[in-house]
Amino acid sequence: MAGRPRPRQLAFALPHAESLSRDDFLEGSANAAALSLVESWPEWPNRIMLLAGPEGCGKSHLAAIWAERAGARSITAHGLNAAAVPGTLATGALVVEDINPPAFDEPALFHLMNLAREDGAFVLLTARLPPPAIEIGLRDLRSRLRAVPVVTLLPPDDHLLRALIVKFCADRQMNIDETVVNFIATRTERSFAAVRHAVDQLDAESLRQGRPVTRALAAELLRGRD
The missing domain is CATH 1.10.8.60 (Helicase, Ruva Protein; domain 3)
Structure with missing residues (x-):
């Protein structure tokens, strides 16, 4: 019918597959140090390491590459609780992603870091900020995190x-x-x-x-x- 407006086309946001394999990781000067850390495992300077960088910089991709190499389990910081800590370290290697207060259980993370040290387990932490810039309420956890070696991902060239x-x-x-x-x-x-x-x-x-x-x-x- 003349004069009737045409219907607006709807766009459906379909999920897209994003590969997190080593072959699909894009290397550059911004992430060279972080990639070197992942590929040098198990020859790490410390059994607990932290990758720091802004959202979308590749921390999760690097963590996935390391998890595949090390047989590590993966968990987000906000999904961690004290009762689950022993089980998360069952394979001797663990990824804890997105340490971003206040969305996680600080005592649980402190317990995990202590238990990992006792058991000789490897832990790879990721965060958007380096530990000194993260607002941690639990003093002992704040001190423990600041002692963890940090590898920072830089802005892309x-x-x-x-x-x-x-x-x-x-x-x-x-x-x-x-x-x-x-x-x-x-x-x-x-x-x-x-x-x-x-x-x-x-x-x-x-x-x-x-x-x-x-x-x-x-x-x-x-x-x-x-």
């Missing part, structure tokens, strides 16, 4: 930034060319999370409009970020 864009697009089965990669790279904040967010937005807008991912579409979406 130009090469790694562009490689991340290509990988995030490939994970979503988005076909892009170099002009799109360059356009996104020059108009997003130099951080892992910002690049991931830009690619997510571009994917959603492409689905909504039923358009291929082109520089023109990226320009419409990222307008004003110059």
Whole structure:
């Protein structure tokens, strides 16, 4: 019927598979030290180590690579409780991800670190901030964490930034060319999370409009970020 508005196309955010294998890890100067730590296991300077870096920088990917090598179990800090601590160390290796107060049981983590030291277990911790910057209420835990050696992941350089864009697009089965990669790279904040967010937005807008991912579409979406 004339004059009737066309229905707006809905975009469904379908889950995409993101490989966490060693072969799919993108190496660069920003993560070289962290990757070296993972690959040097079990020759670590300490049985408990911590990876620190911003959201999306690859901590979970590195933790998954190490867990595969070491036969480690994995748990998030907020899923830890005192009763479960002995079981989590059953294999002699454990990943504890996202130490981000106040969303975890501080006494449970302190108990875990003590038990790991007694049992000679390996533990890989991840956090967005280094221990001195994490607000920990339990003094003994604060002291114990500050004694843990830290490997920090840095912001991506130009090469790694562009490689991340290509990988995030490939994970979503988005076909892009170099002009799109360059356009996104020059108009997003130099951080892992910002690049991931830009690619997510571009994917959603492409689905909504039923358009291929082109520089023109990226320009419409990222307008004003110059």
